Amino acid sequence: MAGSGKIGIKDVAREAGVALSTVSHALNGTAPISNEVRMKVLAVAQRLGYLAERKAKATIAALGTVLLAVHKDQLPHNEINLFSWTMLSGLARECERLGVKLVPYSPEGPLEHRPIVSAAQDAGADGIIIVAQDRYELLNGIRQSGVPAVLMNGEDQDMCIDSVVPSNRFAARAATNFLISQGHRRIMHLTWGDRTTVRRRQEGFLDALAGNGLPIDDACILRAGGYEPSYGEEAVTKWIAEHGGMNGVTALFCAADNLAVGALRALSSAGLSVPGDVSVMGFDGVTLGELLNPPLTTMRVPIPQMGPAALALLEQNIVARDSERAAQRLELGCSLIVRASVGSPSERVARG
Template sequence: MERKVNLKDVARDAEVSLSTASHALNGTAPLTIEVRERVLNSAKRLGYLERRRKRATIAALRVLLLAIPDDAAPQSDLNLVSWTILNGLRKECERRGIRTVPFVSTGRRIDGNQVRQIALSERADGIVILNDDQPDLIRSLASADMPVVIINGEDPAMLVDTVTPENRFGARLGIDHLLALGHRRILHLTWKGRTTIQRRYDGFSDAFLAAQLPVLEGMILEAEGYEPRHGEAAINALLDQDPEMRGATAIFCAADNLALGCLKALADRDIRVPEAISVLGFDDIVRGEFSRPPLSTISVPADRLGAAALSLIEQRLIANDPHRPAHRLELGCHLVLRGSIAPPR
């Protein structure tokens, strides 16, 4: 009776370690294209690949459909977070030898039926959605016969996998620091964003509750959007109405773009940062390093979200389990202190 080929045989034939062969077949670690292809070719030639496929235990993520809403496409320096996410995903796909099929919606929302049709026509093995977590889209894609991951979004219905920065704890980390410095009247500059932005408000509130301090009324300032001009306009309008800015000694901005506009408005009124008021951002975009003063912020691992999404897709392919529960993966943030924060006067 002929001996069955095992993983050791594949590793020996491909001239790699046993663990490397396992990672290449299971998609459990990033490998170079050359190493992954060498292992797969050995597995195919020895008959191991076909046997594993029959048992539905091999990760076969070769083609990925990437769907992006029009306003998230990298068109300017206003959406550097999206650009960083996409660039990280692109690099990881190149590293793993995954072909990416991009789809950019014609409007601000993605059509789930259209995404499914393109995925089928391109024979995609998985779908990644960036910055769109509308319930109708999620319900449409949840019934697709392939793994779906939303990057930088949430799914309260828990139908698909999601990857996002830890927005809530990240915001709390920043407010904890401001409270430790002695700030109590902290203004939160935000906008009507998606749930990811709402989580930053949740973290803002959590920090006060954990410190057994009240969340003061009137300390939420809503801008019309997330761009620097929106932050500038909101602060200017507040200063026109109330030069004391509701007694705030610090401003927590829900995004660095808002913070940059905030800094400009304050500078135009000769309000010194951080001497007169502290400003904290969120995202850690490059422009914040070169603002005056350099912006303190919460840094999100935007460049790591893509790799995390690919791992979730590969895990789902390996599991081959229609009853596998949706996974929610949150990547940690950290506080970056530069020159825009100081204790209150």
């Protein structure tokens, strides 16, 4: 369509070949029209970008300022913090696109609800986005304050406030199912920490074993001291030393790509080939897995979508203004990225 001005209802009517009133009725549901005409109008409005523009205007009206409560550890941009950085960058870009002011709040110590609420009030914030927390006292305190809030990449087990999180358990089950489909039966889960979102990945791993008739009582779960590659390398190196090899393990499912990077280093140092001797699977898809040797198979988390999804939930909460509104948890689906780090176990490895 010629011109670079903003798209209006007249443009939609002209492109769809209908009256202005018909476009209005189709978009607002204010009068009965045929489904064929309604679908035609909606298709044109979407193609021209009018629907996106209407949504953006509605969001701008509901959201002026948002307080971002995040721990300082998640702010630096470095090679081991790509998940948080990518997520926060996506949120910042969406706020910029919508004209929403994002005010960071990152104290030196733990996040506590009273200082967060006070900071939101001082900033004149319409709502709060909290990142990667799962403490009941914190989340319930914010809920009781009455300030609309959304938890991003954290799990509120008591469903006090809205939250956006990857489908950690389902995705981990899918990742493990893929390894099983390739012929692996003795699979190690390399994980770390005790955050709820990470535990969900372990639960998905066990779900897949049970669903495929594999024993879970002696499931091979290896805990690293942290999520950085060095911790993954240390844990796998220690396992190999203590067992004189992989002790029958033919595949590693790592709870983060960072851990997978460390596992690859440890296996290489031990003279084990990937995927010839051991297959390696990651989780999150933020590391440049295609540049590793071999390129890393992983479950990709839709990290850039988390910020926009959190803003949309915050907008819904503000617009609803309903004290009886139930908290909502939005789980985003993850996708399997198959690369060269996973193969079928060799007969030699499977026997040994």
